[in-house]
Amino acid sequence: MATDQQTGTWYGTGEAVSRVRGQAFKTLCLSATLLALLSVFVLLLYVANDAFQPLSADTGWLLVTIGTVVVPSLAAVGYYYTRDTRAGETATIALGLPIVSLLLTGGVFITFEHVVSVYQWLSILVSLAVAGGIVYAHSRVRTEADLERLVVVVAVPALALWFIPKLILSLPMLPTQSIALLGSFVVPVAVVVGLFVRRQRENDRDGVIAAVLTLVGAAAGFGVAPVVGITPFVWMLLVTVTAVPVSLYVESVIRRGAGVSGLAFPLIVVGGIVASAVLTDTLGFAGPTPWLDWGFLTNVPSRTPEDAGFYPPLVGSVMMLLIIIISAFPVGVGAALYLEEYAPQRGRWGRLVDLIEVNIGNLAGVPSVVYGVLGLALFIRAGGLGSGTALVGGFTVGLLILPIVIISSQEAISAVPDSMRQASYGMGATKWQTTRNVVLPEALPGIMTGNILAMGRAIGETAPLLIIGAPAVVRIAPNSFTNKFSAMPRQIYTWSGEIDAAFRHGVLAAGVVTLLVVLLLMNGAAILIRNKYQRRE
């Protein structure tokens, strides 16, 4: 006993005190966490309130909406949360997937409207198909000529892309836009859908059915779309980009038979909204006048807050993302593949590779404004590209997210189990064959997740755009990568300089909510992919 007393350093000597202290500490830690979260979420609630102005509506409208939309949805959420978590997951995806697909549809529409016309897209596809055919034919005729094929693989597509589009675009007679879209976009999507279903179900017939259904559904637009009041063009995009993934998901849930009741959730929400619209209309209640409405998304910026819109910055952001997707992502994934698959571990090259890795880590910490200066010096002053163009913006922000893309892709690649590589080598595959056929497909979901998150970062970057001279206001949506462009955050910064309260608390809030919704949907999609992938492990 005496020794016990002597050491005196045993824990738990003051039981009562330490319990209080422990509880206090735990509460303190929890409240710090909640403080950090709530402070921002409360501010965001204010922003949402400013953007949608729900209190400007009649009390009757609010009551009806609460009765038809909010209460049933909350009841459904409560049911899923307490009774059927599996159905809750289904409900989340069933509600989220259509929204994400609609966002994607908007992106594709803007791409066809402003970046590549349908005819350009068609001509590019035709040239690629021709080039692919030639390369395939060459590989069949001269099976052994590997070196020669290397030349063919590089040269033929380049030549085809150079000549054939000009040829097609100079044709005197072109099909209508909708027919061109059917041939150049719907058919490839249908083929992909068919292949996807065939692989999932390991059944040729189902694949053909899926492809034909997609094609028929899209082609039905020629008859149905005018009746609904939209052009066949929009109908086809809606069918291929929104309806197809949603129906594939619904079908898979029903076939699996687990959590089917979750599919009712979007119906409850949409049904509630329709019922509320009908009821308030017949009862004569006036709805709110939100700043964020269809007009805001489709108008151009204006000096009067009521007319101010967000369309040109939306187009600019889409263009910037397209540049990033075709420039930074391949480079980033390539670098990650080298570092994970090829890089030597030791020797002089190994030290060089270590240096590269340290360097990538440091680049991730370089302030974004410095990347803006780099873009200004590299692309505008040395490269001779026009200041403030979508091309420069995409390249600059692409460089900024390159380290993030590399690091997240590296994580995804290193998670591929080594046994799969060994198996591939054991079958006689070379390093590149292993990388392409085994490692890359296996790591793809992880790489996609990282890339989507990096895109989220890219879409919110403002400082580099200021430095490369993206103009404060762009009144006409850019139609080419070499036009001056403005992205969403750039426009938000411009509006923040307005002193008018209608701008500060109205237009600005609407812009911020738009940006945040886009971001939230992108992050949500990334998390969905990650979860689906992790569960399979």
Place this chain on the structure above:
Amino acid sequence: MSERSIDVDLTRASSGQVVKERIYKWLLFACAALTVFVTAAIIYTLATDAIAFFMTEDASVTGFFTGTEWIARSDGGTFGVWPLVTATLTITFVSALVAVPTGVAAAVYLSEYASDRMRSILKPSLEILAGIPTVVYGYLALVYLTPALQWIGIPVSTFNLLSASVMVGIMIIPMVSSLSEDAMSSVPDSLRQAGYGMGATKYEVSTGVVIPAAISGIFSSFILALSRAIGETMIVVMAAGLRPRMFNFTNPLDNLLSSGQPMTAGMVSAVTSDATGGSATYLSMFALGLTLFVITFVMNLASDYVASRYQEEYQ
């Protein structure tokens, strides 16, 4: 046919195959080497134009690093960096006051106390916080936080360092908490069990065992987060204002309540002003950029060093 298949040499690929493999390897290496090129390009472009800046008659190296006055007009001015540096340091200090305790407390809660369900809600929420663009934080500081501070009776001006630094602090909380939590969860469970075995309470294990064991990771997260705060641009441009003011040592609190111009904001105002391409004001952007780059680069290296040098090895 069968004759031919016997002839096939399984151990050696054809020369074309070898060349192809090599080309792919070098292509991928080029992708990785591009990142080195990016660093080199940053240093080169910043350095050449910074030198051009110091060559102009309005600026000098000693004047830049010792001057306490920054006046950037379109035709020249006085360029002493200290007003900008002190504003940056003020913002960094106050944001650290906000972010460091909150971030560490959040990390302790997430790593030691939170149930699985709680963690599955809190962690994604913090991730969302980390994903919010800085222009949105700047907008929140300018349009909501500053009026709120004025409403509770703090006499801040429309543009002020206080709301900017609080927002920067909130912005870097997720960074501190997620990196610190990583460090804490990598402390092996046997250490905690040993603590419990000694009769320690959860509180004593958390503060006496886990935090000391993870201290290198926690410190490296501080350094990274502060380097992020130093390089933060949009919040300070929008909420702190664009007017450089020298730090007022006689009344330190006064600095927080009034506007100021940190280094990043100085760069933005140099490029968005109507200063022409070769003028000292325009070129001052590069000198500021180089200073900023060096500071953040050194801090990132220091963070790496702290994390690896003082890391306890648990096997």
